[in-house]
Amino acid sequence: MNVGLITIGNELLSGFTTDTNSAWIGQSVLEVGAEITWHVTIGDQYNHITAALDQVPEDIKVVLVTGGLGPTHDDITQKTLFKYFDVQPVFDEDYWNILNARMVKRARVMPEINKNQAIRPNKGSVIPNNSGSARGLHLNNDRMDVFAMPGVHREMKDMMSNTIIPWIHDKTKSKIYVRTLRTTGAMESVLAEKLVDVTDDTRPVTVAFLPQFTGVDIRLTCPKKNPLIEIEEKIRDRVDKYIYATGIVNLEETVGDMLVKCGYTISTAESCTGGLLGHRFTNVPGSSTYYLGGVVSYSDDMKMKTLGVKENTLQEFGAVSKQTATEMAQGVRDLFGSDLAIAVTGIAGPGGGTAEKPVGLVYITLVHNDTVWAKEFKFFTDRKLNKQLSSQVALNMVRIHLLNG
Amino acid sequence: MNVGLITIGNELLSGFTTDTNSAWIGQSVLEVGAEITWHVTIGDQYNHITAALDQVPEDIKVVLVTGGLGPTHDDITQKTLFKYFDVQPVFDEDYWNILNARMVKRARVMPEINKNQAIRPNKGSVIPNNSGSARGLHLNNDRMDVFAMPGVHREMKDMMSNTIIPWIHDKTKSKIYVRTLRTTGAMESVLAEKLVDVTDDTRPVTVAFLPQFTGVDIRLTCPKKNPLIEIEEKIRDRVDKYIYATGIVNLEETVGDMLVKCGYTISTAESCTGGLLGHRFTNVPGSSTYYLGGVVSYSDDMKMKTLGVKENTLQEFGAVSKQTATEMAQGVRDLFGSDLAIAVTGIAGPGGGTAEKPVGLVYITLVHNDTVWAKEFKFFTDRKLNKQLSSQVALNMVRIHLLNG
Numbered sequence: 001m002n003v004g005l006i007t008i009g010n011e012l013l014s015g016f017t018t019d020t021n022s023a024w025i026g027q028s029v030l031e032v033g034a035e036i037t038w039h040v041t042i043g044d045q046y047n048h049i050t051a052a053l054d055q056v057p058e059d060i061k062v063v064l065v066t067g068g069l070g071p072t073h074d075d076i077t078q079k080t081l082f083k084y085f086d087v088q089p090v091f092d093e094d095y096w097n098i099l100n101a102r103m104v105k106r107a108r109v110m111p112e113i114n115k116n117q118a119i120r121p122n123k124g125s126v127i128p129n130n131s132g133s134a135r136g137l138h139l140n141n142d143r144m145d146v147f148a149m150p151g152v153h154r155e156m157k158d159m160m161s162n163t164i165i166p167w168i169h170d171k172t173k174s175k176i177y178v179r180t181l182r183t184t185g186a187m188e189s190v191l192a193e194k195l196v197d198v199t200d201d202t203r204p205v206t207v208a209f210l211p212q213f214t215g216v217d218i219r220l221t222c223p224k225k226n227p228l229i230e231i232e233e234k235i236r237d238r239v240d241k242y243i244y245a246t247g248i249v250n251l252e253e254t255v256g257d258m259l260v261k262c263g264y265t266i267s268t269a270e271s272c273t274g275g276l277l278g279h280r281f282t283n284v285p286g287s288s289t290y291y292l293g294g295v296v297s298y299s300d301d302m303k304m305k306t307l308g309v310k311e312n313t314l315q316e317f318g319a320v321s322k323q324t325a326t327e328m329a330q331g332v333r334d335l336f337g338s339d340l341a342i343a344v345t346g347i348a349g350p351g352g353g354t355a356e357k358p359v360g361l362v363y364i365t366l367v368h369n370d371t372v373w374a375k376e377f378k379f380f381t382d383r384k385l386n387k388q389l390s391s392q393v394a395l396n397m398v399r400i401h402l403l404n405g
Numbered sequence: 406m407n408v409g410l411i412t413i414g415n416e417l418l419s420g421f422t423t424d425t426n427s428a429w430i431g432q433s434v435l436e437v438g439a440e441i442t443w444h445v446t447i448g449d450q451y452n453h454i455t456a457a458l459d460q461v462p463e464d465i466k467v468v469l470v471t472g473g474l475g476p477t478h479d480d481i482t483q484k485t486l487f488k489y490f491d492v493q494p495v496f497d498e499d500y501w502n503i504l505n506a507r508m509v510k511r512a513r514v515m516p517e518i519n520k521n522q523a524i525r526p527n528k529g530s531v532i533p534n535n536s537g538s539a540r541g542l543h544l545n546n547d548r549m550d551v552f553a554m555p556g557v558h559r560e561m562k563d564m565m566s567n568t569i570i571p572w573i574h575d576k577t578k579s580k581i582y583v584r585t586l587r588t589t590g591a592m593e594s595v596l597a598e599k600l601v602d603v604t605d606d607t608r609p610v611t612v613a614f615l616p617q618f619t620g621v622d623i624r625l626t627c628p629k630k631n632p633l634i635e636i637e638e639k640i641r642d643r644v645d646k647y648i649y650a651t652g653i654v655n656l657e658e659t660v661g662d663m664l665v666k667c668g669y670t671i672s673t674a675e676s677c678t679g680g681l682l683g684h685r686f687t688n689v690p691g692s693s694t695y696y697l698g699g700v701v702s703y704s705d706d707m708k709m710k711t712l713g714v715k716e717n718t719l720q721e722f723g724a725v726s727k728q729t730a731t732e733m734a735q736g737v738r739d740l741f742g743s744d745l746a747i748a749v750t751g752i753a754g755p756g757g758g759t760a761e762k763p764v765g766l767v768y769i770t771l772v773h774n775d776t777v778w779a780k781e782f783k784f785f786t787d788r789k790l791n792k793q794l795s796s797q798v799a800l801n802m803v804r805i806h807l808l809n810g
Contacts, residue, residue: 011615011624013441014583015431019424022446026420036418037453041427041444044613048442055460111598152616154787178419193516208449210416211557219416268680268701274687275673275680278701282679285755285788293702293711296673296683298693302741306698306711336707350690382559383690 001034001172004060006052008067008077009151010043021066021156027248028160033175034062034168044068049080053146061144062168067151069134078119078137081148085139087121095120099133131158138163177225179232183242184215184251184396191216191239198234205231213385214251214392215244244399251395252280258402259290259340264368266398267336268294269307269328269343271319272362277344277391292336297328307331318357320345322374325363333367340368342398344390348383362390366397373401406439406577409465411457413472413482414556415448426471426561432653433565438580439467439573449473454485458551466549467573469565472556474539483524483542486553490544492526500525504538536563543568582630584637588647589620589656589801596621596644603639610636618790619656619797620649649804656800657685663807664695664745669773671803672741673699674712674733674748676724677767682749682796697741702733712736723762725750727779730768738772745773747803749795753788767795771802778806 005025011017019041026036038057042048044067056063068077082089096118117134120126127136127147132155137148147164149156183191188211192199199207202220205227210217218235222228236243245254259266268277274296281291295306300319303309308331309324317323328343346362353359360379365372377393379386410430416422424446431441443462447453449472461468473482487494501523522539525531532541532552537560542553552569554561588596593616597604604612607625610632615622623640627633641648650659664671673682679701686696700711705724708714713736714729722728730750738746751767758764765784770777782798784791 009615010613011622012427013431013444014435014624015428015433015441017615017617017622018428022417023420023423026418028420030419036420037448039418039446041446043442051462057456111594113597113601114594153618154785154790189516189519192518196518208415210414210422212422213558217416217422219419270680270683272687273684274692274696275675275683275685275699275701276687278675278680279678279684279792280680282677282681282701282703282753283789283792287679288703288757291679292704293700293707294680295698295700295711296680296687297698298687299697302698306700306740335711348687352693380559384688385559387684387688 001062001168002037002057002060003029003034003168004056004063005036005039006049006063006065007039007041007151008044008049008065009041012041012067013043021151021153024153024157025064025066025160028165029168030176030178032165032169033172035176044076046076046080049077050084053084056144062171063144063146064164065146065148066156069136069148069150077148078116081137081139081146082121085121085124085141085146087123087139089119090122091115092118092120095135102133127159127163129155129158130162131155136163175223177222177228179220179228180247181218181220181232181235181243182215182245182249182251183218183239184244184392186216186239186242187211188216191218191242194238195235198231198238202231207231214388244396250280250283251392251399253284255395255398255402256281256284256287256290258399260286262402264339264402265290265292265336266340266342267292267332267338269332269341270294270296271298271303271328271344272346272348273344273387273390273394274298274348276387277342277394280391280395292338295332295335303328306335308334320347320357320361320363322363322365322376325365326367326372326374329365329367329372340366340398340401342366342394344394346377346379346386346390348386348390349381350383360386362386364390364394364397366394366401368401371401373397406467406573406579407442407462407465408434408439408573409461409468410441410444411454411468411470412444412446412556413449413454413470414446417446417472418448426556426558429558429562430469430471430565433570434573435581435583437570437574438577440581449481451481451485454482455489458489461549467576468549468551469569470551470553471561474541474553474555482553483521486542486544486551487526490526490529490546490551492528492544494524495527496520497523497525500540507538532564532568534560534563535567536560541568579628582627582633584625584633585652586623586625586637586640586648587620587650587654587656588623588644589649589797591621591644591647592616593621596623596647599643600640603636603643607636612636619793649801655685655688656797656804658689660800660803660807661686661689661692661695663804665691667807669744669807670695670697670741671745671747672697672737672743674737674746675699675701676703676708676733676749677751677753678749678792678795678799679703679753681792682747682799685796685800697743700737700740708733711740713739725752725762725766725768727768727770727781730770731772731777731779734770734772734777745771745803745806747771747799749799751782751784751791751795753791753795754786755788765791767791769795769799769802771799771806773806776806778802
């Protein structure tokens, strides 16, 4: 089943809000065998919303709408949809009382402006919202079913999971099978070259390369299951070592699972990543069983004081060196008493580079028992990108180390 | 000037890639007085791309296209645009040699599959790419000008900044003035209630509330400058204390600027945020002058060993308590010798909560000379959200402390 998506909000077009809803919606629709095939973003204006509904491609009978259901004056989705589907607003006294009771519980008073959140249509239905006050709408005519949700991520997710996804699942006849092989450590063109004879003819499987800075996802889709498995095997034959997960799994989750299986603990010493590596480790629920903690030490002084890096090492090789990275890793392992430790030191930029040690130069050392694995990387000039890449290759070093032994 | 945006990629529709390009494009177009008014996302299919070009609203004469210019077999933007604009492909020997020379420099061989990156059109022009190998395209007919770019963020940004934005700026006659007031610490409905008489009639200024979990942006747009300044003053009269920045500035940048101005240094002690606070501090270029570093300590043992939290305190009040947060802050200040220190301890979830101390309970303490400012927060059940909110309120506590002297 093809599904359309209309996201409403001037803030999305002007870029003041990054749209993270659409990715989540795309994935969750795919999981129940349907597919977003058309997505349009428009401003909070009556005629733009109406025009978008009129433009919905013919092969789409279900349209999801996000945004513009809040209490403020610029949220006009409700009004527009009521007019488009020719339904009348009814004030829902019961729901207004529920909203007020909730606020009392939190020792707050409900602003009068929120009254429009208690409006419901006289035809169609409202979608419950367990995470907020604005309810969703399910309206339809002969042409299509429209589901409208607030733009707030948590509320949208709640309505999708509890009401809309089950409805779509119910209506979906032909399923699509999807398999995503997540890789890191090889450029898109390198993977494509290694796989050129596989991807030459993959029918009836569709193969897509989805490059990101931190790796390339290879996505396989097929209306049948077996051809998909065959193609996956062919791909794994050639590039298995780059694949760290299948499906919507992050590298930190893969590494976390491996650490749990091995029964190892880990700690981190960070200079240029500034805490990002710890942040990624601790994004995984349950990470407290293997991630003991870490030290972020920006200055030479603190590298000596908190991690025991030798003054000699800093003088002879500098703070950005293989030797310093190694002593940082050893130091944080001693401090936290972890099995493994990983340390990152580098020049994130945009300042701080020299001819000898340019911005983007990063050293990472992994220590584990007698193993000391130190690597040099040359990244780019963008600070945030360098932090992301450094944390990605650090996690990948842990993965490869655990894979090999 | 109205500008259209077409983003191409099955991976965007299926949600395997979150579209971060569009937000950046929206902002940068706005900065030169133009505006994205229509944005459609479609798959890598000839007929979808063609249909989108046919659907471009009449009031749009300039269309930006991203995605589908890479070397792999599913990248068909180039072919489709050539056909749509009736231009012929020409193999650009010179550019192919440049690409090969670049690879030699990096001691790599250029995959043959990249040959299509040296194709140029016989009419229109190519857009230089300083950050990658795929060049962009500028094609036009009587109806519109189309600029096509790769989907890779850095390459898109390069082409926009160096070629397309200057072109749009040149063509834009009527400018729009934009002002964004970024707030944190008050819900959208609370702000709206406080501003209800201001927002009642703001003509000719448009006021939009853009709620995010970490705060609400108030965006003002107007074709003239003076009415915009007047409305801003009225808004500031009522909600100034919540406004931490104007324009595209993050809370960590505001706090960083304030620390620089005061000449203070800061360190962090993190439990439930796991490094995120350090990560945000160090996202700001130049943060090494005021951010000395921090400790991430997940376990009680490490809170004692690395931060000097007393065993008594942990036994009597628990690791998630005001008292522990305060000793963590004092401990990290002593360790790093910073002027200020901020500590976060809490239960990020989804596990680890109890009836007495539920998931989402967070304590944050800021210390500075004799000041000890400890606060309790009750957030939600989502781990990543709780980490984000904790880091946001921690930064905001630093801001408010420095504001008040």
